C-alpha cells in the first residue's frame with residue numbers, strides 16, 4: 349500500500365459517495381426535508397463503512413454516523429491508522445433545494461497526523477484532494493483597501509465574529525458546511541473561516557488535511573494545533589485562512605477574549 353493510494357482512495361470514495369447523494373436528492377425530492385436528511389446521512393455512511401472495510405480491512409474508522417459504542421471502540425486509540433469521515437457535512441443545506449454548500453469528508457489520520465484527505469462538493473461538481481492540493485490564491489492587501497472575507501456558519505456563527513470582522517476589516521459570508529467553507533478559502537471565494545462554540549473531528553479532518561497540503565493556515569482559534577483521533581472527538585473551534593492573514597486574525601481573536 350502506498351501513500352499515493354491513500355490519497356486516491358480518499359478522493360474516489362468521497363466523490364462516489366457524493367454522486368450517490370446527488371442521486372438520493374433526485375430520487376427522494378425535497379418535500380420531506382427530514383426524511384431526505386436521514387436517508388442522505390445513512391446511505392453515505394453505509395457506503396463509506398462498507399468500502400473502507402473492504403479496501404482497508406486493518407484500519408479503524410471514526411464516522412459521524414457511527415453509534416456511541418462504535419465511537420468508543422478502544423481499538424481506535426491504539427490504532428496507527430484511522431479514517432475520519434463525515435458522510436454528509438452540511439446536512440441541513442443538503443435538504444434545501446438549490447443549495448450547493450454541502451460535502452462528503454474522507455480523511456486518514458496516521459500516527460498523529462492527517463496524511464490524506466478529500467472533500468467532495470457534489471453539487472459544485474468538484475472534489476478537493478491531497479492527491480492534487482489546490483493552489484492557494486495570493487492575498488493582495490492593495491486590493492479592496494485590504495478588506496477580506498470570513499466564512500461563517502449560516503446558523504451557528506461564533507458570538508464574537510461580528511466584532512472580529514470589524515476589528516480586522518473583513519466582511520462575513522454565511523456558508524453551510526465546514527467542508528464547503530474551508531474549500532471556499534482554498535478556492536478563493538473567501539480568505540478565512542472562523543468557528544467556535546461546538547464541532548467534532550469529522551467536521552474538519554478532511555478539509556484540514558487538504559488545507560494543510562495546500563499550505564493554508566489551520567489551527568484552533570488560540571493558535572494551538574488541531575489534534576485528531578482523541579478519545580473525545582469534540583473539536584469545538586477552528587481557524588483556517590490564507591497564511592498571510594493568520595497572525596492578524598489570531599491577534600484579533602485574542603484581543604476579543606481578553
Ligand SMILES: Nc1ncnc2c1ncn2[C@@H]1O[C@H](COP(=O)(O)O)[C@@H](OP(=O)(O)O)[C@H]1O
Pocket residue numbers: 412434436437438439440500501502503504523524525526527544545546547548551
Ligand atoms: N455549535 C455546534 N455544535 C456542534 N456541531 C456544530 C456546531 N456548529 C456547527 N456544527 C457542525 O459543523 C458542521 C458545519 O456546520 P455549519 O454548516 O453550521 O457551519 C455541521 O455538521 P453536519 O452537517 O455534519 O451535522 C454542524 O453540525
Ligand SMILES: [Mg+2]
Pocket residue numbers: 412434436437438550551
Ligand atoms: Mg459535519
